[in-house]
Amino acid sequence: MNTWWLLGVTLTAVGCGGAGAQTGKKNPPTPAAQVENGGIKEADLARIRLTPEAEKRLGIETAAAQFRRARSTLTFAGECVIPPGQLMMVAAPVSGTLTEITAPAGSTVKKGDILFRMAPFAGVQRDLLATSENDVAAAQARLDGAQLRLARAEKLLHDEVGSVRQKELAEEELRVAEAGLRTAQSRLRQVRQAPLDADTSLSIPAPGDGVLRQLFAGSGQMVPSGAPLAEVARLDQLWIRVPIYAGEAKDLDPRSRVEVRPLNAPQGPALLSAESVDAPPTADPAASTVDFYYSVAGFRPGERVNVAIPTRTPEEGLSVPWAAVLFDIHGGAWVYQKTGPQTFERKRVEPRRVAGGLAQLGRGISQGTEVVTSGAAELFGIEFGPGK
Secondary structure (H helix, E strand, C coil): CHHHHHHHHHHHHHHHHHHHHHHHCCCCCCCCCCCCCCCCCHHHHCEEECCHHHHHHHCCEEEECEEEEEEEEEEEEEEEECCCCCEEEEECCCCEEEEEECCCCCCEECCCCEEEEEEEECCCCCCHHHHHHHHHHHHHHHHHHHHHHHHHHHHHHHCCCCCHHHHHHHHHHHHHHHHHHHHHHHHHHHHHHCCCECCCCEEEECCCCEEEEEECCCCCCEECCCCEEEEEECCCCEEEEEEEEHHHHCCECCCCCEEEEECCCCCCCCCEEEEECCCCCCEECCCCEEEEEEEECCCCCCCEEEEEEEEEEEEEEEEEEHHHCEECCCCCEEEEEEEECCEEEEEEECEEEEECCEEEECCCCCCCCEEEEECHHHHHHHHHCCCC
């Protein structure tokens, strides 16, 4: 009996000791975040292997990344303006009433094209109506006298006392008297209807080739002498005015060619370049800016553009052809690096500037790295689906 009692105590002690040991053991903590990608790194995801036939069919070409010296650029906002001398003002030569506008605003005109017709104002006299009525009466009296003289000359000729010459002179005098009476009557009607208007019409031509930019008067409007009527502007060549902070102006090269981009143009080599022009020195003391001017075509007056101006001092940086740089939908920049025969890896890069068809990189690859210049877009399509 004692033996069985000792065996039970031993088993109880062992059981209690085992439970205590299991209870005191700590479980490992649960991680706050887990990455489930099968252990594949980003570099392995962006690796493409081609067959020699596929590489030849895609036309893959590569170039080595090299350090090159290039001048950096700073981008400023510019405004397209009409150069001095290309904006011509059309003014009224005399006081009068505009009777017709032959061209609408925005139309293209040539030098000498008629833009306006106007009726000039006549000189106003105190007794203008009385003078006109007196002229009519005098013309009527001359006509009556001419008729009597013609009748007398015809009677003398009939009686064979007068001559044919006298009759011809009398007829001529009658015709002159009739013309004078018609003129006096017409002048009297003009004075009674519109005493300020002359009986002539004046045409106003375009001073040069260009676009009728603005109209300042309408048909039927009375204008004084020298009043502006319209603006004709030549828009084939404009200037870009670039206000630059005076503290930065000394670091820029104002005589070099600049790259011009519209506001919505994508990043890359500019399709337009502009040259500096000799312009009046202008500045804005309130904004502490000085103005640089460049000549450009293809824009509208008042349009805003981005202008990349080179600095005076060149900088050295790792450069690759711009054709080798690709952008994803999130704006990230990439190149395809050749790591072996028919093997390419996509590497993230950071373009700093683009000049002369070369992209200067801030980071991403090292000197001598072979990057794909021709066929990079095809590799991008193969990796993400459309090119498969």
